[in-house]
Amino acid sequence: MIRVLVVDDEALVRTGFTHILNVSPDIRAVAAVPGGQAVQTVRELRPDVVLLDIRMPDVDGLSILAEVRRMPEPPVVAILTTFDTDEYVVAALRSGAAGFLLKDTDPEQLPHLVRTLIEGGTVLSSQVTRTVVNGFLSGGLRETRAVNLVARLTERERAVLALLAEGLSNTEIGDRLHLSTGTVKGHVSCVLEKVQADNRVQAALVAERAGLLKPSEETALR
Structure with missing residues (x-):
């Protein structure tokens, strides 16, 4: 059972996400709380996945993310965002967010995305990808640097990186x-270290900048 905590300041969003997740037999929304209760709830319930609103009136979502990521065995954290909060996306990625979901994500897709997160896959809504890419470009992830980073990889590691960038989980890779799966985990760890990425989303962006993806895959990332 995948245990999920929903953190959002809007009761309607919390209720909606809880209902959608609990329909799946292998997923349980263990709690849905406003931002002020998030950190304590994570400590008490130890969820596997946290779906975290990045901008809330009572507390800074980035601060919650940072505190949760400092825990000894932190859950996977995916950011809930909207088009008008794009300025927070890059900061969240640098703080260890494992993915980004729009609040109006197709309900039928939500359980699948949660499973992808828990299996180590990359979840990045196409609508926010350009903001993330542009943010990293301004932060120094130029094409030349990305190519140099990917050049450090073995042929097998490049194949793993390309599939990782498609959003595939370790099992799917x-x-x-x-x-x-154990061998893939080892390759992924090496890839992250060699391309200087803190998480799979950052590694996916390195792959995109280095031209490692096929045109159809680039379209999915963009």
Whole structure:
């Protein structure tokens, strides 16, 4: 059972996400709380995944993210965002967010996205990807640097990075490359270290900048 905590200042959003998640037999929304209760609830319930609103009136979502990520065994944190909060996206990524979901994500897709997160996959709504890419470009992730980073990888690691950038989980990457999940985890760890990425989303952006993806895959990222 994947245990999910929903953190949002709007009761309607909390109720909606809770209902959608609880329909799935393998997912349970263990709590849905406003921002002020988030950190304590994470400590008490120890969820696997936190869906966190990035901008709330009672507390800064980025501060919650930072505090949660400092915990000994932190949950996976995905950011809930809207078009008018794009300025927070890059900061959240640098603070360790594992993905970004729009609040109006298709309800049928939400359980799948949660499963992708818990399996180590990348969740990045296409509507916010350009903001993330532009933010990293301004922060120094130029094409030349990305190419140099990818050049450090072995052929197998480049294949893992390309599939990681498609948003595939470790299990799915293993199926594609005929590798065990444990072997994929080892490759992913090496890839993150070599391309100087803190998480899979950052690594996916390195792959995009380095031209490692096929045109159809780039379209998905953009």
